[in-house]
Amino acid sequence: MTAFSPYAPLDIKHGKVNMAHGSGGRTSAQLIEHLFKKHLGNELLNQNNDQALFEIGAGRMVMTTDSHVVSPLFFPGGNIGSLAIHGTVNDLVMSGALPLYLSAGFILEEGFPLIALEEIVISMARAADFASVKIITGDTKVVERGKGDGVYINTSGVGIVPDGVHLSGSFAQVGDAILLSGSIGDHGTAVLSSRENLEFETEIISDSASLEGLVKIMIDKTPSIRCMRDPTRGGLACTLNELALQSGVGIAIEEKHIPIKPQVRAACELLGLDPLYIANEGKLVCICPAAAAEELCATMRSHPLGLDSQIIGLVTKDERCFVQMKTTLGGMRMVDWLAAEQLPRIC
Amino acid sequence: MKYISEFRDPSLAQALAKAIQRESDPSNHYRLMEFCGGHTHAIYRYGLKDLLPDNVEFIHGPGCPVCVLPASRIDQAIKIQSKSDAILCTYADLMRVPATKGHSLLKAKAHGADIRMVYSPVDALRISQQEPDREVIFFALGFETTTPPTAVIIKAAEALGLKHFSVFCNHVLTPAALEAILNPPDQQINVDGFIGPSHVSTIIGSDVYKPFARQYQKPIVIAGFEPLDILQSILMLIKQLNKGSYTVENQYKRAVSSSGNTKAQMLTAEVFDVVDQFTWRGLGELPDSALRINNRYKYLDAEEKFPVEMTVVSEHKHCLCPSVIRGRNKPLDCKLFAKACTPENPLGACMVSSEGACAAYWSYGRFKDEAAFQPAPQEVKIYK
Numbered sequence: 001m002t003a004f005s006p007y008a009p010l011d012i013k014h015g016k017v018n019m020a021h022g023s024g025g026r027t028s029a030q031l032i033e034h035l036f037k038k039h040l041g042n043e044l045l046n047q048n049n050d051q052a053l054f055e056i057g058a059g060r061m062v063m064t065t066d067s068h069v070v071s072p073l074f075f076p077g078g079n080i081g082s083l084a085i086h087g088t089v090n091d092l093v094m095s096g097a098l099p100l101y102l103s104a105g106f107i108l109e110e111g112f113p114l115i116a117l118e119e120i121v122i123s124m125a126r127a128a129d130f131a132s133v134k135i136i137t138g139d140t141k142v143v144e145r146g147k148g149d150g151v152y153i154n155t156s157g158v159g160i161v162p163d164g165v166h167l168s169g170s171f172a173q174v175g176d177a178i179l180l181s182g183s184i185g186d187h188g189t190a191v192l193s194s195r196e197n198l199e200f201e202t203e204i205i206s207d208s209a210s211l212e213g214l215v216k217i218m219i220d221k222t223p224s225i226r227c228m229r230d231p232t233r234g235g236l237a238c239t240l241n242e243l244a245l246q247s248g249v250g251i252a253i254e255e256k257h258i259p260i261k262p263q264v265r266a267a268c269e270l271l272g273l274d275p276l277y278i279a280n281e282g283k284l285v286c287i288c289p290a291a292a293a294e295e296l297c298a299t300m301r302s303h304p305l306g307l308d309s310q311i312i313g314l315v316t317k318d319e320r321c322f323v324q325m326k327t328t329l330g331g332m333r334m335v336d337w338l339a340a341e342q343l344p345r346i347c
Numbered sequence: 348m349k350y351i352s353e354f355r356d357p358s359l360a361q362a363l364a365k366a367i368q369r370e371s372d373p374s375n376h377y378r379l380m381e382f383c384g385g386h387t388h389a390i391y392r393y394g395l396k397d398l399l400p401d402n403v404e405f406i407h408g409p410g411c412p413v414c415v416l417p418a419s420r421i422d423q424a425i426k427i428q429s430k431s432d433a434i435l436c437t438y439a440d441l442m443r444v445p446a447t448k449g450h451s452l453l454k455a456k457a458h459g460a461d462i463r464m465v466y467s468p469v470d471a472l473r474i475s476q477q478e479p480d481r482e483v484i485f486f487a488l489g490f491e492t493t494t495p496p497t498a499v500i501i502k503a504a505e506a507l508g509l510k511h512f513s514v515f516c517n518h519v520l521t522p523a524a525l526e527a528i529l530n531p532p533d534q535q536i537n538v539d540g541f542i543g544p545s546h547v548s549t550i551i552g553s554d555v556y557k558p559f560a561r562q563y564q565k566p567i568v569i570a571g572f573e574p575l576d577i578l579q580s581i582l583m584l585i586k587q588l589n590k591g592s593y594t595v596e597n598q599y600k601r602a603v604s605s606s607g608n609t610k611a612q613m614l615t616a617e618v619f620d621v622v623d624q625f626t627w628r629g630l631g632e633l634p635d636s637a638l639r640i641n642n643r644y645k646y647l648d649a650e651e652k653f654p655v656e657m658t659v660v661s662e663h664k665h666c667l668c669p670s671v672i673r674g675r676n677k678p679l680d681c682k683l684f685a686k687a688c689t690p691e692n693p694l695g696a697c698m699v700s701s702e703g704a705c706a707a708y709w710s711y712g713r714f715k716d717e718a719a720f721q722p723a724p725q726e727v728k729i730y731k
């Protein structure tokens with residue numbers, strides 16, 4: 001926070017976003033100063049340039065971008081702010097990278113309460129801090145009332161991949177093991193049940209979290225890991241299909257090894273959804289040589305974000321790149337791509 | 348949840364599967380139709396076929412209300428919405444159902460129509476109360492299970508004096524569809540026994556099926572939707588078929604009685620009349636097969652309130668749905684399967700919702716047919 005602030009104070013408690021906040025004029029500066037920089041500020045962001053200048057060391061960089069449009073903006077276990085950080089950090093670290101810097105672009109709807117915006121920005125600051133990344137450049141635009149859903153956030157990120165680390169979805173080999181870092185469906189059902197006001201005995205809490213710590217110990221312990229991916233939109237099912245296709249292999253998993261929380265199962269039952277297709281925001285799927293799987297799984301379980309890790313299946317030879325699952329009853333079923341957005345059934 | 352998991356117990360399933368193995372006569376072929384989409388879904392979802400001997404075959408019936416709704420009704424809904432500039436409230440399943448010329452409610456919504464997805468009819472009523480100056484139309488559909496809730500909101504709308512509320516009624520009747528399968532124009536029936544509807548039967552009861560079982564000499568077992576329910580009813584059907592008997596049995600006694608839910612039946616009768624003819628996607632025109640809002644409540648009928656011209660729609664000429672639904676063809680027999688017709692781009696009733704025979708086969712079962720399967724082209728454009 002700079003000591004000298006030429007801008008009039010901002011009434012965060014009662015204020016609302018207005019068109020002038022996106023105009024680039026004094027009001028915009030006021031919002032940036034008293035809200036964004038107050039919480040997100042660091043030496044690079046505070047350079048006050050339209051771009052952030054930073055040194056890069058040797059090595060390979062990764063870059064990713066993700067736009068966040070979640071509704072409702074606040075859900076059990078997080079909000080759009082923390083989600084925007086976790087999503088992009090996770091995309092970076094799935095390559096084995098050390099995440100460094102993020103940008104944040106906000107699209108705000110006219111009339112959105114500043115107090116809610118501040119809460120979102122505070123969550124972003126916390127999440128960024130936790131993942132040891134800095135937000136070093138940003139942008140704010142305001143759209144007229146009715147033309148947005150309160151807040152949209154785009155975050156882009158860069159990170160550095162250490163020497164010797166090389167992961168790719170195309171590296172899976174027949175016989176490899178597939179690991180999952182914990183229960184599936186938590187994020188999607190948390191959002192859905194808060195959207196639909198569904199109440200369950202135990203609240204469903206989003207798993208939204210950044211995974212850089214978990215990834216780091218995994219790579220340190222098992223350098224032979226072939227690839228990692230976070231099963232976000234489309235859930236575990238789509239991620240496995242992507243990996244199978246990318247590597248030109250089949251995948252066989254066992255339903256009984258896939259952890260699902262009872263309340264998530266109940267919500268899915270009620271809404272007619274299949275947890276395999278529900279979004280996760282704090283889980284990863286990893287493929288490694290079978291010989292390393294047990295040890296890797298134990299390593300994952302030693303991390304707070306991997307306590308329920310499981311070996312869920314293996315890579316098979318299949319030119320059609322099908323993903324199959326042995327059901328709890330012992331039959332086989334196919335786990336296909338999602339045809340469209342998974343929608344609740346009615347009967 | 349404990350309650351549910353009891354009906355999914357792996358060791359009990361194995362025991363039932365063994366009993367079915369023992370009971371089934373290898374020289375016989377058992378063609379069993381599950382009428383409901385919910386059963387189809389469970390059969391694939393749990394891979395039940397793998398637990399059964401090869402001579403027990405499932406035939407996936409017409410029991411998914413979304414699948415059997417013809418394109419013309421979706422057209423009509425889109426027209427009514429645009430004529431009245433109403434808020435059209437509908438179940439999410441309906442959004443992607445193909446109308447004519449590649450239209451759908453989803454596309455109409457993208458073009459600006461105010462279409463909102465709801466979870467229950469009561470949501471539509473609530474929207475009408477919140478926006479009293481806008482016309483609100485509820486797109487009602489489903490078999491007998493979903494009809495009483497629609498009756499409830501129609502009566503509530505009257506009690507609340509809602510001025511701008513109406514219902515677009517597409518409720519259909521199970522017995523008519525059963526009749527269509529058991530009494531096809533060419534009298535060729537390819538089904539030996541029926542796994543009877545689950546939720547529907549809680550409303551209409553098990554007695555309704557007796558005349559069908561007797562007249563067409565086919566056993567019917569009313570079954571719950573859980574995998575153990577289904578396995579048990581298969582065992583019951585095979586036992587009947589081996590003995591040559593054809594009665595109605597009720598496996599789903601924990602929810603279904605012989606006369607059903609009479610209160611719900613009365614409620615339905617208070618608000619609806621049976622229409623003479625209704626077109627089903629896949630089965631064609633069926634007599635006495637659907638409901639319409641009766642004269643007493645006519646002023647709440649969206650079709651009466653906003654009359655629009657009906658489109659005449661013919662189904663795709665290569666679509667085999669009519670015979671897939673009747674068990675004469677398998678999805679793979681259809682030239683369009685996995686080529687022009689996929690869940691992303693459904694051409695026939697059976698591909699529309701995940702419970703349709705072709706969609707279920709596509710999504711869960713196609714890995715079994717190595718030779719027959721060709722990967723679908725990424726994008727197939729049928730409509731110009």
Ligand code: SF4
Nearest residue numbers: 667668681688695705
């Ligand atoms: S594949 Fe499509 S067109 Fe062919 S029978 Fe099935 S639904 Fe009809």
